[in-house]
Amino acid sequence: MRTRPLKVALLGCGVVGSEVARIMTTHAADLAARIGAPVELAGVAVRRPDKVREGIDPALVTTDATALVKQGDIDVVVEVIGGIEPARTLITTAFAHGASVVSANKALIAQDGAALHAAADEHGRDLYYEAAVAGAIPLIRPLRESLAGDKVNRVLGIVNGTTNFILDAMDTTGAGYQEALDEATALGYAEADPTADVEGFDAAAKAAILAGIAFHTRVRLDDVHREGMTEVTAADFASAKEMGCTIKLLAICERAADGASVTARVHPAMIPLSHPLAGVREAYNAVFVESEASGQLMFYGPGAGGSPTASAVLGDLVAVCRNRLAGATGPGESAYAALPVSPMGDVVTRYHISLDVADKPGVLAQVATVFAEHGVSIDTVRQSGKDGEASLVVVTHRASDAALGGTVEALRKLDTVRGVASIMRVEGE
Numbered sequence: 001m002r003t004r005p006l007k008v009a010l011l012g013c014g015v016v017g018s019e020v021a022r023i024m025t026t027h028a029a030d031l032a033a034r035i036g037a038p039v040e041l042a043g044v045a046v047r048r049p050d051k052v053r054e055g056i057d058p059a060l061v062t063t064d065a066t067a068l069v070k071q072g073d074i075d076v077v078v079e080v081i082g083g084i085e086p087a088r089t090l091i092t093t094a095f096a097h098g099a100s101v102v103s104a105n106k107a108l109i110a111q112d113g114a115a116l117h118a119a120a121d122e123h124g125r126d127l128y129y130e131a132a133v134a135g136a137i138p139l140i141r142p143l144r145e146s147l148a149g150d151k152v153n154r155v156l157g158i159v160n161g162t163t164n165f166i167l168d169a170m171d172t173t174g175a176g177y178q179e180a181l182d183e184a185t186a187l188g189y190a191e192a193d194p195t196a197d198v199e200g201f202d203a204a205a206k207a208a209i210l211a212g213i214a215f216h217t218r219v220r221l222d223d224v225h226r227e228g229m230t231e232v233t234a235a236d237f238a239s240a241k242e243m244g245c246t247i248k249l250l251a252i253c254e255r256a257a258d259g260a261s262v263t264a265r266v267h268p269a270m271i272p273l274s275h276p277l278a279g280v281r282e283a284y285n286a287v288f289v290e291s292e293a294s295g296q297l298m299f300y301g302p303g304a305g306g307s308p309t310a311s312a313v314l315g316d317l318v319a320v321c322r323n324r325l326a327g328a329t330g331p332g333e334s335a336y337a338a339l340p341v342s343p344m345g346d347v348v349t350r351y352h353i354s355l356d357v358a359d360k361p362g363v364l365a366q367v368a369t370v371f372a373e374h375g376v377s378i379d380t381v382r383q384s385g386k387d388g389e390a391s392l393v394v395v396t397h398r399a400s401d402a403a404l405g406g407t408v409e410a411l412r413k414l415d416t417v418r419g420v421a422s423i424m425r426v427e428g429e
Contacts, residue, residue: 005040012081019310104131110205117333128316136308157287199228211253227267271428345402350426359385
């Protein structure tokens, strides 16, 4: 074993960063044995230097992150501060000064992954980010390495624990959205401002990363269609149960049937109770991968939290340090396919539409005519009515999102349709 330690700079010492530092200290001997050389925490960049950080030598703490990554003797920079800046500049500066980088920054990788990979390649350094998607679940490395000889056609997953906890509570207890959100907040699953989670921004960043790796194509955050789950109601869950389904906020990345394009989207959807993702409870994550040779694979586990995320960071740290000792780098960006990202309108799936209509003869015929005129085939219809008002639930066969959008727009213009109460895609069949 080499005696000179590999030096690690830690950017950020919050929930994840402090756990990374703790594991590096308490498991130092094991890490050294696995890597082939000891690893040494050479500095910790923070915003509040006076805060007591148990187990971290105060002499290592600095507020000057730029100076830390410019030291020149740093082997690996671990970035867990999040956000776009200053993280982006610090990472590129680290590459320029000889360090490889391990990051948990999903937003930055989704937005600027291509540029960061280019900077890493320019300086012959590694950029690893297993922790950016699904916490402790090994997902990026299997997609990037284990399935490198296969052709992935679809990635379908629950990649945000907060939203899964809320939807699971609504499903199992009958709670409304706000009540379930309040419970998630009280238990620490939801932030004080849950927008990034419940509006799908967090999941969309992860979808961009997964699609890019799975399809060897650059997919940016702006390419991902995103819908939140704040409008999901108890009535939607009741309808889902009647169909033998439940509702999940899904990240869906697909290769087109002809293989000529890809799509990436995040939205709530009904999935059959028979699908493995339907049984993912509470704040857990799970990702279902469909490929030509391997068939169907499922990855499941805790998708967030200090310890799970730190586990993924340390896994990357071990891999990068091994590469450093070998004088090599691991897999970089693979974007050779360069497939176009199709708009949401091209996506083909099934739909569940709930309409509030007048309870009188001929309404169903009018509604069916609108569906037919827009090329959307109806699978089932369920109607209930009382005192001049009725609810009409239509489940379609597969149709494009554009065709469904045109259908809904036309339905809203009918005098007999008082409102479109809910539109839900049906996935996983």
